[in-house]
Amino acid sequence: MYWTLVASSPGVTLEIGRGRACRMGVEPGTWSAREGHERERQDMKRQSEEGAGKALGETVGDEIRRLLVDGELVPGQRLSESALGERLGVSRNTLREAFRSLAHEGLVTHRPHRGVFVTTPSLASLIDIYRLRRFIECRALRDAWPGHPAVRRMREAVDQARASREREDWGAVGTHNMAFHAAIVALADSERLDTFYRQLSAELRLAFSGVADPQWLHAPYVEMNQRVLTIFEAGDVDAAATLLEQYLSQSERTVLAAYARDGGPDA
Amino acid sequence: MYWTLVASSPGVTLEIGRGRACRMGVEPGTWSAREGHERERQDMKRQSEEGAGKALGETVGDEIRRLLVDGELVPGQRLSESALGERLGVSRNTLREAFRSLAHEGLVTHRPHRGVFVTTPSLASLIDIYRLRRFIECRALRDAWPGHPAVRRMREAVDQARASREREDWGAVGTHNMAFHAAIVALADSERLDTFYRQLSAELRLAFSGVADPQWLHAPYVEMNQRVLTIFEAGDVDAAATLLEQYLSQSERTVLAAYARDGGPDA
DNA sequence: TTGGATATTATTGTTCAACAATAACGGTGG
DNA sequence: CCACCGTTATTGTTGAACAATAATATCCAA
Structure with a gap:
């Protein structure tokens, strides 16, 4: 069966329906590299x-x-x-x-x-981002259903962060810590919120990249994530959210201090 | 004083500082129109x-x-x-x-x-957007400082929406109603949150555009905005937030029903 | 007629070369 | 030290050209 195509105002066409399926054959074209990279x-x-x-x-x-x-x-x-x-x-x-x-x-x-x-994150950006993290993460954790699939992601993130810490791969520790928080946000089950949070994370990561000493930026929080998760899984969501909020505030202070020292206006 | 320019890895240059100010002379170029539009x-x-x-x-x-x-x-x-x-x-x-x-x-x-x-907003998108609106707006309202400059914007939005209703300009009513909610979000004083909410609004507006009967979509909420504002200004932020939440839920039901009727999958 | 394969076509994806517009830079002279 | 011009490298924008692809039209056989 075929549907007709209806044209509308100039410059645009309105697609009503479409025809049948089509083949997908692909022949990769050649591509010549020149010099360097x-x-x-x-x-x-x-x-x-x-x-x-x-x-x-x-x-x-x-x-x-x-x-x-x-x-x-x-x-x-x-x-x-x-x-x-x-x-x-x-x-x-x-x-x-x-x-x-x-x-x-x-x-x-x-x-x-x-x-x-x-982008060079400003001090105002960092403050804004951390305020939003408390805003979003705490609420997501508090309203969460304990059986949510994202809980599994939280657990995995904590485990992998711990493993990375053993290897002293601080970059990976940071990555998995962030995955833990992303999983918390995923508890809210909102596609748009996840996307938004991903942006915040990326911007935060930029700020981290200027810091000289990544170990102190990431290592201490592995255990804190573990504690939040344990309390959350025990069913005391309010306590978990409260702990998370304190935790984020402390993290903010650390980051702001490091920023003022290493990654300040003189990047 | 002049600063030096330091080159780094291939493909990129690192700007350390910059020289003096520069002139801004502009000579508008001619531009020839051809046919149509x-x-x-x-x-x-x-x-x-x-x-x-x-x-x-x-x-x-x-x-x-x-x-x-x-x-x-x-x-x-x-x-x-x-x-x-x-x-x-x-x-x-x-x-x-x-x-x-x-x-x-x-x-x-x-x-x-x-x-x-x-973009054709899906039913899932609408549900997602409304969940986020409750998530964001209620919290912003609850945590707000009553003397925040955005309160003035809320008041103006209500007044203008009411004026537009007198003129039966339902499009403008919708615009000002949305401005009211944007002002609520602005209470949170977060640049990023404002941007995010602006996106949500735009997407929501897309959904509205397919609805045949804009009057019922916007007119009833002018008074509800007024009530929320009154209660908020009276200092009872919790009651205001609760009312706002009920209000948003009702709005969601209205929109979902209209969507299922007019703007559904058969756009 | 039906279904599937193949050719056709219109559109998007991508590159390139060219030029306009601008900000930064270098110099000159006070 | 400052303000005032040229220079220059870069971005902004265009138009044409071609490759790649999805949708459509055509054809052929059962």
Whole structure:
């Protein structure tokens, strides 16, 4: 059966329905690397080929996100369109599209005619982010259903953080700690809230990247996460939420102090 | 005083400091209209000239946002790059950059190789949005300081909504009602939360646009806003928050019913 | 007629080259 | 030290071109 297509106001068309299924045959096109950074450039292409229907622009965005959390790009850095485009093997236009997404997430800051810069979190940003974390996480924990699937994610995050601490892999400890909090937010069962929280995390991570001493930033909280989880699983959600709030306030003080010392305005 | 520029890893440069101020002389370039939609095209250009350093791409995004809230673009519509670009007088590349921002806000949905569509809010989205509204607004109201400047915005929104109701301008009633709720969120004094809520509002507005009968969607809530405000100003924040929660739940039921009737899957 | 495979077409994805516009830089002269 | 011009590198934007793909139309056989 076929449905008809109804045109409307100029510049737009209204899709009513669609026809039958279609074939999916794909023949990967050849791609020639030129000079320098060939590995990364091929990675981009391959990822885009394997990724199910994802546009190259989005793949580039993911790659830049990775460079950010890996600390290869540090706050304050200017991202030159031509140079970064060359490095990633994409054109300026494609890169600019990726920049727009990243700017919307707050990871980079777009200053017209001046360029795109890795966002330097301000003291006000940190305070704002921590206020929101208390706002969101505590409420999510308090209202949670103890049997929620995300509880399992909380448990896994704590275990993995502990394992990473044994290996003294402080970066991984930070990652798993953050996963613990993301799981708390997931208790609220809101897709939009999860997305929002992911942005907050990414921005917070930027602030961490400037701190000289990641061990003290992450290690102490493994046990605190464990305690929150234990109390929560015991069924005393109010106590768990209260503890979480104290915990977040303490974390905030630590981060603010470290920021003032290492990652301040003189990045 | 001049600071030096320090280069780092390939593809990026690190800006340490900057030189002196610079002149701002601007000579507006000529721009030739060709055929059709000349008014809109010139509007874009003029706005971009007047706007302080805003890139044309962002101006285009704002324009599309306007078309969306004005109902000129309805959910489900496909936005052709060439046609819409022609209509707005911008190139495809510029338009695509604007699309990326809009997609990130959830206003449009990007389906690779298929095009950009005005987002059709699902039932699940509406439920999610309303849950978040209760989550955010009630807490913001409960924790608010009664002397907060946003209280004045709440009052103004109620007054303007009432005035618009007299004129039977239901679209404006909806706008001011939403401004009332945005003001409530502003009580929390969080820049990020405000941005997030703005997105939720925009998405909700999309859902409204498909509803046939805007009067019943907006008119009843003018008085409820008034009551919430009165109780809040009287100092009983808990009662105000409780009333707001009931109010939001009722609104949700109304919207869901209207959605199921008018704006359902058969858009 | 039905169903499935193949060709066609319109659109998106991406690159490239070119130019306009601008901010930063360097110098000059007071 | 400051204000006033050129220079220059970068971003902003365009248009054309081509590749890649989804949707459509065509065809052929059962």
